[in-house]
Every structure is written in structure tokens, then in C-alpha cells.
Amino acid sequence: MGKEDLQTEEGEREKTSKEAERATTTTMTKSSSEEKSTYYRHLFRKVGQASLFTVRAASVEWKSIRDVPLKRRLQTFFVLCWLGGLALVPLLVLPLTLFIIFGTPLSLFMVGYLSWIFFIDKSAQNGTRRRFLSWLPAWKYVRDYFPIRLIKTVDISPNRSYVFGYHPHGVISMGALVNFATYATRFDTFYPGVNVHVLTLAGNFKVPFQREFILWMGICDASRETCHNILRKGSGESILLAVGGAEESLDAFPGKYKLTLNKRKGFVRVALKAGASLVPVMSFGENELWKALPNPDGSRVRQFQERMKRLLKFTAPIIHGRGIFNYHFGLMPFRRPIHTVVGEPILIDTAYDIETEEGKRKVDEVHALYITRLRELFNKYRDEYAQGL
Numbered sequence: 001m002g003k004e005d006l007q008t009e010e011g012e013r014e015k016t017s018k019e020a021e022r023a024t025t026t027t028m029t030k031s032s033s034e035e036k037s038t039y040y041r042h043l044f045r046k047v048g049q050a051s052l053f054t055v056r057a058a059s060v061e062w063k064s065i066r067d068v069p070l071k072r073r074l075q076t077f078f079v080l081c082w083l084g085g086l087a088l089v090p091l092l093v094l095p096l097t098l099f100i101i102f103g104t105p106l107s108l109f110m111v112g113y114l115s116w117i118f119f120i121d122k123s124a125q126n127g128t129r130r131r132f133l134s135w136l137p138a139w140k141y142v143r144d145y146f147p148i149r150l151i152k153t154v155d156i157s158p159n160r161s162y163v164f165g166y167h168p169h170g171v172i173s174m175g176a177l178v179n180f181a182t183y184a185t186r187f188d189t190f191y192p193g194v195n196v197h198v199l200t201l202a203g204n205f206k207v208p209f210q211r212e213f214i215l216w217m218g219i220c221d222a223s224r225e226t227c228h229n230i231l232r233k234g235s236g237e238s239i240l241l242a243v244g245g246a247e248e249s250l251d252a253f254p255g256k257y258k259l260t261l262n263k264r265k266g267f268v269r270v271a272l273k274a275g276a277s278l279v280p281v282m283s284f285g286e287n288e289l290w291k292a293l294p295n296p297d298g299s300r301v302r303q304f305q306e307r308m309k310r311l312l313k314f315t316a317p318i319i320h321g322r323g324i325f326n327y328h329f330g331l332m333p334f335r336r337p338i339h340t341v342v343g344e345p346i347l348i349d350t351a352y353d354i355e356t357e358e359g360k361r362k363v364d365e366v367h368a369l370y371i372t373r374l375r376e377l378f379n380k381y382r383d384e385y386a387q388g389l
Contacts, residue, residue, distance in 0.1 A: 075145035078138045080324060080332065086172075089210045097208060117208060124205040124221045126229045127197045127237070133216040139184035146285075146333070148178045150185035151341040151381075156279070158193025161231045162238040162345060163271040164279045167259055167374060169248040170286035171319060175338040179283075180240050181217045185340075193236045199226065201314055224270065231274035238276070241267050246315045250295060250305055252287045257378070257386075261371060268367045272359065275351035278366065280343040280374040284385035289333035290319035339385040343377040346370060 100110040123129045142148075156162065166176045179185045181198045195218070202221035205211045220226050222241065230237050242248075244260040251258040271278050295301040301318065309315035323330030346369055352359045 071141075071144075075141045076324065076332070078141040079145045081138075082142060083172075083332070085210070085213075090207050093208050093210070113208065117206070117211065123215050124202070124211070125223065125226045127218065127220045127226070127233075129215040129218065131216065131218040133213065134182045134218060136182070139178065139182040143178055143182075143184040146174070146289075146335060146338050148175055148185060148338045149340065150179045150187060150190065151339055152190045153342060153377075154344045156191045156194055156342075156345060158191070158236040160235060160345075160347075161233075161274065161276040162194065162196075162279050163227075163231070163267055163274075163276050164196060164238060164240040164281050164342075165267055165370065165374070166240055166242045166281045166283065167244065167261070168252065168257055168283065168286050169242040169244040169246075169260075170252045170283070171249055171290050171292075171317060173242045173286070174289060174333065175283040175286050175340045176240060176242060178338075179340045181214075181219055190342075194238055195236050196238045196240050197230055198240045203313070224266075227270045228274060231270070231276045239270075240281075243267055246309050246313075250302065250315065250317055252290070252317055253292055254288045256287060261374075265363055265367050268363050268370065269354045271348060272352040272362055272366065273354050275348055277348050278346040278370055280346075280370060280377055281340060282343065282374065282377045282381065283338060283340040284381065285336055285338040288336040289338075290317075290321045293318040339381075341377060341381050341385070343373060346373060 097110060097114070101107045164180070166173060166180075176198055179187060180196045187194075187196070197218050197220045199220055199222035200214070202223055204214060204219075205221055220230065220239075227239055230239050243264050245264075248258075248260040251260075268278065270276075293301060295305060295317065305315045305317070319331070320329060321331055321333050322328065322335075324332060346366065348366070352362050354360065354363055
């Protein structure tokens with residue numbers, strides 16, 4: 001065989017090998033393309049199924065929304081405005097204030113307003129603001145959202161001053177706000193001549209604009225000075241304290257009434273020093289408005305919340321409720337009734353020097369009596385307003 005024949009044979013083998021490689025590559029390419037095509041078809045099918053499910057779910061949800069009466073929509077709207085304002089206004093005030101000072105011709109007005117808030121105005125400490133916002137018709141929609149009812153058990157004389165003790169604190173004491181800071185549940189009709197100021201954290205009165213709103217509802221800060229200023233004003237002038245405070249809010253779980261009360265004697269001292277009578281108030285349903293993340297004593301959640309309370313002077317449970325357009329998840333409170341029962345006053349006929357031994361014994365005596373009266377109030381109405389407890 002000649003040299004040319006060998007070269008020809010090698011060339012044919014090389015050509016055959018290349019054709020085989022091309023065929024193999026083509027087959028692999030086709031196989032890979034088919035796999036990708038199958039994958040994308042599967043992916044598109046899943047996306048389509050998920051989209052269809054979402055559309056169906058949304059159509060059902062929106063259909064239910066369309067069927068909601070206008071009155072219930074207004075109830076949701078006003079509760080959203082109230083709670084949203086409490087949460088968002090403090091966050092928006094600082095940038096708004098800086099913008100007004102440095103970016104508008106109203107800078108002198110804003111500086112003057114801030115000076116008036118921090119150095120001049122004492123409305124939050126003496127309760128002198130007129131309560132015209134307590135009459136707003138919008139509060140009736142807030143009342144009916146849950147709904148909230150005020151239960152009168154006995155007459156309360158307008159010729160005395162009173163310290164109302166509100167229990168339980170709940171997440172934000174919604175029953176206290178609606179029943180005692182507004183007239184939506186007819187407090188003024190049930191107890192004519194008794195003017196109750198709901199007391200809250202002093203920091204709320206350092207927030208421009210928001211402070212004016214709550215002051216015009218008769219709300220004041222919860223300092224000892226404020227308590228004495230209001231109670232010494234005379235007959236009918238009274239205060240309301242959520243006695244358990246922020247600590248008790250951490251135990252605000254549905255179906256549970258755990259009060260922080262045994263060591264809380266400050267409200268009794270305030271009442272005895274001013275000669276004011278004590279009124280126990282039990283609000284059934286206050287703890288039912290939100291669900292909270294479990295935080296047993298010693299847990300990391302509880303430790304974080306207690307550390308927050310020490311640093312910021314307030315804390316809050318980690319909560320969830322319903323949504324604006326759904327009934328399953330969100331931060332809106334659930335529509336669950338609140339029945340606030342006002343008990344019989346523990347009459348105090350004279351002021352006491354609470355620093356003396358006699359005064360200290362009287363504090364302990366009245367505190368024990370208050371707990372007994374509150375327990376009796378709870379047991380009397382629990383079957384009617386807290387079934388199953």
C-alpha cells in the first residue's frame with residue numbers, strides 16, 4: 001500500500017470521527033434543550049397554578065370586602081386612623097419639624113411652638129384643656145368596631161374626687177381610652193359632674209401636634225405631680241390610672257387575666273394623700289384584642305422586653321391581629337367586645353399623711369381592701385362577660 005493510500009485512509013477515519021463527534025454533540029444539545037424545555041414547562045405550570053390560586057383567593061377576599069356594609073368600613077377606618085396616628089405621628093414629627101424650621105418661612109413659628117411645649121405650657125400637668133375632642137362623632141365608630149360598653153353598677157357622687165384603677169392594662173388600654181377619654185359610651189350621662197382625666201406616659205406630651213390632640217381629650221401625664229394637681233382642684237375632678245402599667249401589658253394574652261397589683265401601692269398613696277376615693281374598674285375583653293408572642297418569665301423575649309422597659313420607660317408585647325382587608329393577619333385589633341365594669345367606690349373621707357406610721361398602715365389596709373373589691377367585681381361579672389374563665 002502506497003503512502004498516498006495511507007493518507008487517504010487516515011483522512012477518512014478523521015472525517016468519520018469528526019462526524020461522530022458532531023452527531024454526539026447534536027444529540028447532547030437536543031437532550032439538553034429538551035430538559036430545559038421540560039423544566040420551563042414545569043416552572044410555568046407551577047407559576048400559573050400559583051397565580052390562579054392567588055387570583056381565586058383574592059377574588060373571594062375582595063368579594064367579601066365588597067359585601068362589607070359602609071358602617072363597618074367606617075369603623076375600621078377610624079380605628080386605623082386612631083391607632084395609625086399613635087404609631088406613625090411620633091416617627092414623622094422629627095423630619096417634619098426640621099423641614100419646617102430649615103425649609104419653610106414658618107421657622108420662627110415652629111421654634112416658638114417648641115419653646116411653648118417644653119418650657120411654658122403646663123396643660124399636661126394640671127388638666128386645664130377643654131375636652132371638645134371627646135365629643136367627636138368618630139369615637140362612636142371606634143366604640144362600635146369592637147364594640148365597647150361601659151357598665152354602671154352604682155351611682156358615683158360628683159361631690160368627691162376619685163382615683164379610678166383600670167384593670168387589666170392590655171396592650172394599649174383601649175377600653176380606658178374610649179370609655180373615659182371620650183363620651184362615646186355615655187360616661188358623662190352615667191356619672192354627671194365627674195370629670196376623669198386618663199393618665200399616660202409623659203413622653204407623649206413631648207411630641208408636637210399629637211400632644212394637642214390628646215390634651216383636648218382631657219388626657220394628662222402620669223406623674224405624681226399631675227395626680228395631686230388634678231385631685232386638689234375640687235369635687236368631681238378625678239384621674240384614671242392603668243395600675244399594672246407596661247409590666248402588665250407583657251401578660252396581655254387572650255383568655256388570661258394576670259394582674260400586676262400586689263406590690264403596686266402608689267395609686268393608693270396618691271388617693272390617701274389627696275383624700276380621694278378609690279374606684280376599681282374591671283375591663284373584660286381588654287386582653288382579647290391581639291394575639292401575642294409567648295414570653296414566659298426567663299425567656300429571651302421577656303428579657304428583651306424588660307430591658308426595653310428599663311431603658312425607655314415603656315415596653316410592649318410582640319403582637320399580631322387582623323388586617324385592614326383580611327381577617328387573618330395584620331396589626332389591627334380583632335373585633336372582640338370589651339365590657340368595662342365600674343365598681344363601687346372605696347370612700348376616703350379625709351386626707352392622710354402617708355409618711356407617718358398611721359398613714360403607712362392605712363395604705364396597706366386600703367390596698368388590701370381594693371384588691372378584695374376588685375376580685376369580687378371580677379367574680380361577680382366573669383360568667384356574663386368572660387365565659388370559660
